[in-house]
Every structure is written in C-alpha cells, then in structure tokens.
Amino acid sequence: MGQDYYKLLGIDKSASQDEIKKAYRKAALKWHPDRNKDNIATAEKKFKEVSEAFEVLSDDNKRTVYDQYGEEGLKANGGAGPGANPFGAGTGGGAFPGASFGFGGGGGGFQASDPNDIFSHIFGGGMGGGMGGMGGGADMFGGGSPFGGASGGFGGMPGGPGGRRRGPQRQESSAPLEPVAEITRPLALTLEEIYKGGTKRLKITRKLRNGSEEGKVLEIAYKAGWKKGTKVKFQGAGHEDEHGRGQTIVFVVEEKPHGRFTREDDDLVVRLNINLLDALVGNNEGTREVEHLDGRKIKVALPKGIITPNQETRVAGEGFPITRKDSVKKVGDLVVKWNVHFPRTLSDSQKDGLKKILG
Template sequence: MVADTELYDLLNCAPDASPSELKAAYRKASLANHPDKNPGNEEAASARFQEIGAAYEILSDPDQRAAYDRYGKEQPGMGGMGGMGGGPDMDDIFAEMFGGGRGGGRGRPPPRRRPKKGQDSRIQYAVTLQDLYNGRTAHFNLKRDRFCGSCGGSGGRPGAKPQPCVKCGGEGRVRQLRDMGGGMVAQSFGTCNACEGEGEKVREKERCKKCKGAKVRQEATKLDIVIERGMHDGQCIVCKGENDQEPGVPEAGDLIFQLSLQEDPSFSLNGLDLLCTCRLTLSEALLGFDRTVLTHLDGRQIRVERRAGAITRPGDVQRVRGEGMMTQGDRGERGDLYIRWEIDFPPDNFLSDVDSLKLAHLLPPKRPSPPADATTTVETVAPETAPLEEFGRNALPSQEHEWEDDDMSAGGGGGGGPQCAHQ
C-alpha cells in the first residue's frame, strides 16, 4: 500500500508500475495535455502539463518515489517515535517538501537570485625579472563565449517567445528528495538540467539556426595585457568583461592574470633589492681592476673600478645604490644592487720556481708554526681533497648498530644496542 496516489493518478498509472511503465504513461499523458494539442485551452493545458512533468520527476527517482509512497502528502503522525515530543515535526518537513503541511500544494524552491555578473577566471602567467624591470606587452589569442549576434542572445528566431520549462516550472531549480530512514526525508534543490537554470526554453522548431538555442557562440579574439615596469610577483592584471558571457547574466566576468615570477639564472630578488655574483681573477682581487662586470636587466653594462691596493676577498659584498628593482610609476622607489665577489684561483703549478721566489718577496710572509719544545709531539700528515657533503659520514658506534640489518643485530655478532663503558 502507498500513502497517496495523486501523482500516479496524474500519470494515469498504477502505484506498482515499473519504471518503463511510468515512462510510457508520462509520455502519453504529457502528449495529450501539451498546449499545442489543446488550442483554445492552452493555459489550463499548460498548467496540467507542468503538473504531469513534476509528478514524473518525483516518481522517476527511486529515492523520491520511496519517500512519496511511504508518506504521501499527509503528515504520517507520531507513530514509531514512542509519542515523544522531542521528535521532528513532520508537518514542517512536508511543508518544505510540498509547499504547505497537510493538504498543501506542490512545493517550490526558494526564489533563485540571478547573478548580475558572470564568473571570473584566474590565469597564472609566468614572467621573468626582465619583464618586471623593463615592462612588456603580452599578446593572446583567445576563444570565448559571446551572445549570438543572430538572435541577440535569446536563443530563438525573430518573434519566438521562450516558454516556461516544464521540468522546473519556470523556477530554474528542481527539488530533490532522499529517504534518510527513521521517518526523515532530506530535501535539496539543484539546477534544472533541462533549461540550464534559465527557467524557460525556446521550442526546438523555433530555435536560432546559428546558435541552436544555446544563446551564445564561441568566437576568436585577440587580447593584449600590459605588464608595467615595477610590477611584482603575485600581482594581478584584471581585464574587465573579457571572460565568457553566460545566458541570463547581463555582465560577463573578468579575466584575471596573476603574475608568477620565474627564477633568474643571474639575479636574486628580495623586496626591491637585487643580488648577483661576479667572479674575479686572483690578480684582479690583489691588484684592482677597471672593467664591465655584469649586464643589467635592461641591457646596460655595469662597469666597476677598484683601485690598486684595495684587496677584494672571496665573499665580499658591495652595494650600488638605486640599481635595484623599482615600484610602479615614474616616481617610484628603487632598490639597490648588491654584488658578491668570488675569486678564481689559478691552477696548481702555474708558477715556476723562479717566479715563486719572486712572488714570495712580494706577498706578506707566511704564518709561523706555534711554539714547540722538547715535550711537544709534531706529526706530519698528508690531507686529501674531499667534498664537504661527506662531513659527518663517520657515525658513532651506537648509530652504526642502529643501521645494522635485523639479521645482523639478531645474531650473536657482538650484540646490538648502546655499549656501556665500565670504570
């Protein structure tokens, strides 16, 4: 037994009808009550046509049909809840489901707010330090949706009038019911897929031939964005109204380009300051130099003069004020350029014995050994070249035991675990 047969009566089918029988009954009833088939009585036929569509929408969904068969449109009472007053008010539940409690009409979703503006699209756009330092114009070829020029975005031929969507009754959204068990029914509203949330449709025979009733067509266009000097990583460039146009939404969304700075091989950026590394020969480090040491981001060659007698040591850093990045605008602030000096030493044995003696007289004297006496032990060693990454490779004995395989530590070979020193 079902609690209510009203929806089945609308389709003129039995409550135990199979899904295929329901579908056949719906087609027959909707065809008989279509407004085009009832000239002179279109208004009443349209209302009946919508009721039939709404009935089939509920009965064709297994969850919604189960909830309707179980409860119908009437309050099921408090049976099964032990008469406790703390249970849910089923009259309130069915008021939401069917637009009123006992004996209420078919429920409608709450009014849908139509947006005034379409969705924005955010695009990550890779830029270089040169782009931000000098500025640049980027060119794009885009494909986007625009209102059909043939129908003006109506989706129909000239003179065609959209009709309310039968599935959603012109609301743009449809109700979805789900039996939660224990006498509870969950309700939600989703966008109607028959009209794409518009609430109305143009009859197929009256649709625009260009857009096929879609109201929009894809078009190709060119777009230029200006990356201004002094822009920074993460900054956004907004192109107003350049995103897709959407049916029923008067204003197109924006295209938002977010700048993403790529790593530069020569310069590092921190705030408005730039850092680069320049290499000198040993003679330049000792005797000074006067030459171009780097090419800046705008192509200028930066020349540096270091007078003789000013020793440049490995890792020394010098600053050139006002040669860093700038902020936007003609009067924007500018950062500084920092230069870190690295020294290239000559290869082994590049000096002859004679040259070595001459150079020894020119250079500061060698450091002496610390004082030693008859009790001091002096041992001569022969260091070998080793990478710094190997520093720490010789682990403590306790760490070595932790790294042993299970088989090694489980055997009798010395016993795993920390060793204790007895005194």
C-alpha cells in the first residue's frame, strides 16, 4: 500500500501548494527531534516521513505520479514495466538542493532527500554546509538552532558533518509566527496585604507541547500600596503552543472585600456610628478608637459642633503608601465618615419637646 502522504501532513488530496507548505511547517516543527528529546526515535521517524511527504506533494510531477501509482509505484519508477520511464527525460533530479534521487535516465525511481535539507530550505537561512545533524554550527535564524542549539539529531543520516557536499540553496523566508498568547488570572489581595506588601507563591500546572504537564511555582512580590488593576506578567510561564512557546501569564490585582474598611484611591476609609444626640450637642473632648489594618489603635477626635451625616474626619498619613514617583504626598489618609444614627421612633412628649426646641 505504501505511505499516505496526504494523511501524514493532515491535508486533503485537493490541497493547494500553500496549504501543503503550511502543513509541512507545522508537522516539521512538531516532530523535529531537537524538540522531542524524550521520544527521539519516534520523532526522527515522523520527521523523516513528513519531509518525504512534503517533498513529493510539493512537486507537481512527483505528485501526479504518486496520485496515480502510490508510494511504491513512485519509488519503483512509476510502476511501469522493467526499464520503462513514464516521467520523460526532463523530470529527473530533485526539488531540493543535494537530493539523491532521479527520474528518467535509468535512475531507479524516487529517493527521498535528507529531511534536514528540506527543513533548512523551507525555514530559510544560508545553510552552506547544511544543518550538521541539527547540532553545532546551524544558524537558521541569525544565530544557533531554533531549538536552543541542542545537539543530536539524525545520527548516521546523510547531511551531517562529513556528509555529501550540498549545492547552492535558495533562501526562503519563513512566515512570521503569531504573537505569543496571554492568559489573565486574578491576584486577590486583602487590604491588610496591600497595606503591608509581601510575597505570594502560586502553584500552577501548565501543559507542554509534547502532551505532558508540568507543575510550577510562581513567586509574586507585591508592593505596599498597589492598586486594583495592577498587572504582573510572567513571560513563558503558561501552556506551550505548537511551537513550544509558553503563554504569558498576566496576574491582575483585585481587592478582597473587608469587613470594616474600604479603599478610595490612596485613602483608607472607615465608617463610625454616632447617635443623634451626640451629633447635635457635640462633644469637643470626645474621641473614637479605630483599630488599623496593622492592629494599631488610632484615636479619632469627634468633629467640633454639629455632626452631619457622612461628615469626614481625616487622620493624615494613616492611609496606603503612594507608589506614584511623581507624587509629593507619600502616604494617603485615614478617613472617618460619620454615620448619624437616627432613632426609629419618638414618643409624643419627645416630639413636643423637639418642636419647642427646633420649631
């Protein structure tokens, strides 16, 4: 039966040349041995197969023969009788530099090129002596292997150091990859944490390109005074895409609700109750005590005179640290907002008394 080249590349038989090339790029990156160190034997086999499939399907002559006779016919000189040459005299040679196959002239049928030659030809770069087994000396994208310069590769396959000499190669630029994806996650902090600053250690599990998973601990040092919406980025820490690039994880600060305090810009706000009598009569010597986020007891003097609902008293320098470098003020304030507690009911005599006083 032979190999199904279309299936190897994951394309239809009607695929265009652009679709064939795109499918090869994806498959070659997926199965390159330098990116599959944990499964090198399978990767080498698959890398060789997808390269051969691309080499045949990207050439109209060879594709026509393959579609008619299949892989076995293609490699047996098109399935014709002994000595026959169904391809004509002009179809010999390969589509890729250094190919060791031929059609016509008694060449004996198609022989696949070195997959490294095809890879370097498609992904560009003046390779000269080839990829050298994908090891030292490869310079595909302006310096080193695209897979971190890892050594190894195809062992005794032709094309490494000492292999046959390659002819001149036509450089073909690779289409630019899409930007690395970003994934957003909340970083929920209490007001106590934001007031003091500190460090959080978050354990994540990310998916790797080869299908396995990896546990990782990210350490986030958050500063005192950080505001809601502040972002912390970890490049390459997320799931890997088909090219082995990790997503960027973006943590966005959120403020957890507090039982007593709220935050307004850089100010720490608390509401204190006062009854109507104290609000009207006033107590110039009176104070209220507020337990701060760090546990300190802060005494807050009552306002002089009549206290109106939502009237504010500020205690300077007891708010959140201000992180803006251009700010003259370095710390916000503690803001007390007074809740005047009105009685729910009044007796008739109380009403009459208030009418006499206020009427």
